[in-house]
Amino acid sequence: MTKASEPLYKTGIFALFSLLGLVYTWPLASYFFEGIPYAYYPDPARKILYMLHGDHLQAYYHIGLLKLAVTGAIEWFSNPFEFATIFTPFRETTYFLPISIFYLPFSFISEPMAYNILVILSFGLCGLSMYLWVYQLTGSRLPALAGGFVFNFVPVRFVELLGGHPAGHAIFLVPLTLFFFDRAVSRRSAAYSAYGGLSAFALSVQYGYFAYYLLMFLIVYIPWRLIPSVWSSLNSGSEGKNQIRRLAVAGIPFALGLLAVVWNMLKFKSSVVGKSSFAGGRTMAEIKLYSPTLSALWDWQLGWSMYIGFALIAALAGLAFGLLSTQSKIKKRDALFFGVVFIVTYTLAFGATLDDTIPLYSVFYNYFPYFSFSRTPAKIMVLVVTVLSPLVGYSIVWAMTKPKAMVIAAILLAVVAVDYHPKANIGISLLDENNEIYRRVAKEADGKYVLDLPIWPGESSWSSIYIYYTLQSRVPSINGYSPVVSRAYIDNVFKKLWPLDSGDLTEKHMKILRDLNVGLIVFHEEAYPGKISAYPSSFALNQLLTSPYLTLIEKNEPLWLFKLNDKPGAAAKTKTTSPVGNFYQVDHLGAVNGERVKDPEASNGLAMAGFPKKEAKGELILNQGPYRTFPSGAYRAVFRIKSSDNDSAAPVAKIDVASDEGRIVIAEKVINASDFETSDRYQDFTLEFTLTPDKPWILEFRTYLMGRAPVFVDNVYIIRADQADPLLDFEAERMFYTGRIIEDREARGGKAIMSSPLRDPNDAMMIGPFRSYEAGDYTARLRLKSSPAGKDDLLAKIAVISRNENKTIAEREIYIGDLPAPDKYGEVALRFSLKRKDVIEFKVIYNGKSRFYADSVSIDPAP
Secondary structure (H helix, E strand, O other), X not given: OOOOOHHHHHHHHHHHHHHHHHHHOOOHHHHOOOEEEEEOOOOHHHOEEEOOOOHHHHHHHHHHHHHHHHOOOOOOOEOOOOOOOOOOOOOEOOOOOOHHHHHHHHHOOOHHHHHHHHHHHHHHHHHHHHHHHHHHHHOOHHHHHHHHHXXXXXXXXXXXXXXXXXXXXXXXXHHHXXXXXXXXXXHOOHHHHHHHHHHHHHHHHHOHXXXXXXXXXXXXXHHHHHHHHHHHHHOOHHHHHHHHHHHHHHHHHHHHHHHHHHHHHHHHHHHOHHHEOOOOOOOHHHHHHOOOOHHHHOOOOOOOOOOOOOHHHHHHHHHXXXXXXXXXXXXXXXXXXXXXXXXXXXXXXXXXXXXXXXXXHHHHHHHOOOHHHOOOHHHHHHHHHHHHHHHHHHHHHHHOOOHHHHHHHHHHHHHHHHHHOOOOOOEEEEOOOOOHHHXXXXXXXXXXXXXEEOOOOOOOHHHHHHHHHHHHHOOOEOOOOOOOOXXXXXXXXXXXXXXXXXXXXXXXXXXXXXXXXXXXXXXEHHHOOHHHOOOOHHHHHHHHHOOOOEEEEEEEOOEEEEEEOOOOOOOOOOOOOOOOOEEEEHHHOEEOOOEEEEOOOOOOOEEEEXXXXXXXXXXXXXXXXXXXXXXXXXXXXXXXXXXOOOOOOOEEEEEEEEEOOOOEEEEEEEEEHHHOOOOOOOEEEEEEEEEOOXXXXXXXXXXXXXXXXXXXXXXXXXXXXXXXXXXXXXXXXXXXXXXXXXXXXOOOOOEEEEEOOOOOOOOEEEEEEEEEEOOEEEEEEEEEEEOOOOOOOOOEEEEEEEOOOOEEEEEEEEOHHHOOOOOOOEEEEEEEEEOOOEEXXXXXXXXXXXXXXXXXXXXXXXX
């Protein structure tokens, strides 16, 4: 190949890998202007969703800021729209530079398209960068293509890219840096040395973790390259000394680049990490929690961050090449070097999982500077796949000398290509552009900031929805999303405003909001998962709607825009309540001194038992948890307990409701033996308690052994104090749900839950109410409707679940023929029987075939 045609050939390599990227990311090309990728292997029920939260939205936000900086809307490298408080002083961003340069020109046509072009171009950059380095090492194009392919499409790279992580984009800078370094050494070139230094610095700007691991690798790789080169020059007389001098001069730009990397990383550590919750490094217990299991070695669905699949065979063949081949000593030596690095780094990537057998991770954790700052050992896979690719290349070099071996190598590469393909389609998140609520936010802000609810500590991906919308409103938000959140923000913003997630808003909270310059609140029904509160989003929303401190100025469900009142209005005449109950099997809670035992009389066959201990004095706590957040109001908790003693008047047990990890006891009751009507038979004991709106209440429902008789605890059931069982009618929109709550004149309460294809998950669209029903026969009547659908299309399933047994006790499939007509509500009956008193959950499970609506549920006990 001539020197003139070399650029054209490299352009072809770039185009080839980019086209392969289009194939491997299908159906992204079909949604180029309306959605962005979010997952390599999505949940089958969630392949294409509307505004799915995640790191992809965070990446979209940070890359989108580049356009605003270029057009002068914001200052360069500023991040003005998230964490807009004095408690997060470091709010800079690099806009995913340098790769985001490719985003900029296309962003003026379509920002989703520009983001997707960036994703596709990353395949070209990664493939070409690794191709160049492997070609530099092997001198052969076919091995270089094989190495580039493996590096490009290995699942860990693919997942990081589609998930919106900067690692997926930045990783091409690792082989590019190594290529420039090797070129600089072999040609004594200061220009290539400068390119290498710039690449390394760009990596530190875009993703510091990878720059850190690159420095680790260079600590051994630079001597590995330089010592033979210097030794060879020393044996070449005066010309050799001249070569050494040229090498030293050529190395200066690269060395300066590495110094800039170190400076940038230390700057980040002092300004961000030093003020975070892990300023002293991660604990080994935390690292163990994030360490991959050994099954990740062969099961990519469980361990995509570790899986390299059949390429492992090629890596072993590359290592064998270093041991057995009769080819160039330099290639053999390099193959052995990369093989050793591969083994060491792959072992480290399993973190604490292998530490008991091979304590390698502990050595690095204890003795290598800053190694403890990453809680995710799998991040070191950047080095694993970097050295894997030349090993694959060397295996092809070896196979090319033997025709039969080349056939085997070709088959192996084909298997790897199929294995790395996502199989099913990748996940696509459809975007909400030009949102009405956030256009109104832009008009109403008037210099004030916005608070999005529910508020999160800052490291939750749910907050990515909020920062996405700030690109539209350009109004600073006190919310934000970052893996590194300052302790000051958590303590002074999140914890103090946490009660607002449940709709609790007091004068104390209003003062905090005013001090933070907040003038608007946007409540997100779609960003309210079950872990936020023991109650659905409808409860919190109703609290806010009746708050004297807020005025609703616009709604476009699932978004509600409130303005803070200058003075409190009239208080609501009625208190907000909810028909939803909460139910916990105590044997599922954390055991302290209690023991989980089999008990046929317990609701699920298991109980938490407390047995007297000779050495114990006083009360003995049996359980802790569940640590759920409850909103303010009056409650009634019912504990189901039995004891073998009902003759004496002595205390045998105690129940309490506590918060703040047990430091605050809200209510408690001592149970005497005489309180039991019958020995060894379960009995309900009620404990009433009230929560104030001034703080978040993370509750535990605890039981204690007080006497010398064994105590058995079955479950605890909590409802609002104004509720009474049985609950025979309830509205779907007051339950936990997915999809959207919409106004519907035909619905019984004027509202219904609606799920739509290609927007909402094929999953449970209504869940609840977790209420107690006596033994007997019942008929549930669910009021449902659907848009037109085929007669054989399964629209949904309805189910009744026993919380005692945690299993489905009745279910029915719903087809269009089960309803009166398309777009007309009809009642669908489902009969079920309870052998004993039970807590019941109803589900409507959406199947994604049509627009489907759930209005209400009525329950008829048999006469």
